[in-house]
Amino acid sequence: MFEELRPQFPILRNRIYLYSCSQGAFSDAVEEGMNRYRESWRTSADPWQDWMGAYEDLRRKFAAFINAAPEEIAIVTSASAGINPIASALSFRQRDKVVMSEHEFPTVGQIWLAQQARGAKIRFLDHPATAECYAAAIDERTAIVPLTQVSYLDGFRADVGEITRIAHQRGALVFLDGFQDCGTRPVDVKALDVDFFVTGTLKYLLGPAGLAFLYVRRELIEKIHPVVTSWMAQRDVFAFDAKRLDPAPEARRFEGGSPPVPNIYMALPALDLLSRAGLDRIASHIETLARTFHEGAREMRIQSKTPRASVGPLIVLRSKDAPAMAARLTERGFVVSSRRDGVRFSFHLYNSLEDVHAALRALENNLDLMERE
Ligand SMILES: Cc1ncc(COP(=O)(O)O)c(C=O)c1O
Missing domain, CATH: 3.40.640.10 (Type I PLP-dependent aspartate aminotransferase-like (Major domain))
Known part of the structure; x- marks a missing residue:
């Protein structure tokens, strides 16, 4: 839905960013704000x-x-x-x-x-x-x-x-x-x-x-x-x-x-x-991503710590070793985080359905580290 915004978040060119529950992605707009501050201080x-x-x-x-x-x-x-x-x-x-x-x-x-x-x-x-x-x-x-x-x-x-x-x-x-x-x-x-x-x-x-x-x-x-x-x-x-x-x-x-x-x-x-993006539109986009991700994890019988009815933005899946799972995902180009026994997948306006499918594929290839039902 927000495809046109993705180029404004440079990290999305290299990584799949599911880390907004820790830190939102850096944007050109924020960089522009930094520049304005620097200029005001300088001049x-x-x-x-x-x-x-x-x-x-x-x-x-x-x-x-x-x-x-x-x-x-x-x-x-x-x-x-x-x-x-x-x-x-x-x-x-x-x-x-x-x-x-x-x-x-x-x-x-x-x-x-x-x-x-x-x-x-x-x-x-x-x-x-x-x-x-x-x-x-x-x-x-x-x-x-x-x-x-x-x-x-x-x-x-x-x-x-x-x-x-x-x-x-x-x-x-x-x-x-x-x-x-x-x-x-x-x-x-x-x-x-x-x-x-x-x-x-x-x-x-x-x-x-x-x-x-x-x-x-x-x-x-x-x-x-x-x-x-x-x-x-x-x-x-x-x-x-x-x-x-x-x-x-x-x-x-x-x-x-x-x-x-x-x-x-x-x-x-x-x-x-x-x-400008509109908070209602952002909410419905996040809900689509979160529900698709949750459903995909359910089909693989991965245990979810997040209630099934969740509309997002945060879905947490139970892992046998959450820091190790997060490290594997990092190696595969993701930005994610873990807390206790959960790997955190967090969705925002700049994420796409392709990000969701990439995360599901990565899970499928690393089921050994996930707790299953
Ligand atoms: C729910 C919640 N409250 C508070 C904080 C942070 O508090 P503070 O701004 O005092 O570091 C976080 C994350 O860092 C959080 O997830």
Whole structure:
């Protein structure tokens, strides 16, 4: 469907790229963004003025991308840097429980575990955690439910709508981690009704590492008083008054220091590329690839860790030795990754049905390393 875009991703000339769950493919558009940054640094008479323009431009574009308002977006350097200011500002006095799946990305588990020192009590749910599992665990003592939209380990998709409904009914907040989904289909944080949303640019948003976004629902922003802060998080950034702490009334109050300007320049064209391609079209393309791949693996009786009904983007197949299998695929020209006993096959707009068939052929020739039914 996106054949015309493939030449814009140089690595696709030499490799079959099924690695977007780790890092999206580098594009000419992103290279152009790097060049623009270099030129601005080299030639601008007022570089910080230009860079602050790009930074606000990115905030507006990302806000539109997830149907939020720009003031609800903080630009940060990692998902962790977005979650920490919220976790460290919550009081665990009235409500001390944090309920999450054991399949959260490690940083999420670790950030909330660190809050045990401030009174948080962490409850991990066994995987796969259905909405019923959350319903049984969330109660009037629950402060927050950190929730991964798509598991990085097996592509399992959480029932965000139902879990959020249950959490809110019981007065708990929901913090959605969209890192393994955002960029593959439309995201509407208002329709999802979550309180916080975090994602980074390096995977399906096709940007670099070192840049992430935190969304905070408007009504919550000023009720949360960050204890992790910076000069860039103040109401008037250019007041330059070390004796005054006056956090911005926008989500910017959760930001760290000087923004990651080079990364911002790279992320802007990547977001434009995705928006121009159309998130609905991207979602339906990914679904076709994921379903075809899953079906092919099923015909070979390879065990899948991902539920059969998956629409992608991540399909994980069980291997007897996943790192060895990933190494064999690398030798055959693929870019893939493995986690624990799973080999991860991740699909994005630049992948084609030929990529899917090539991956299936490679599996067929290496069945000795795959777990079969
Ligand atoms: C689901 C998920 N959350 C978070 C992260 C990364 O967090 P951070 O940006 O803090 O490194 C990743 C991947 O690296 C991820 O897959």
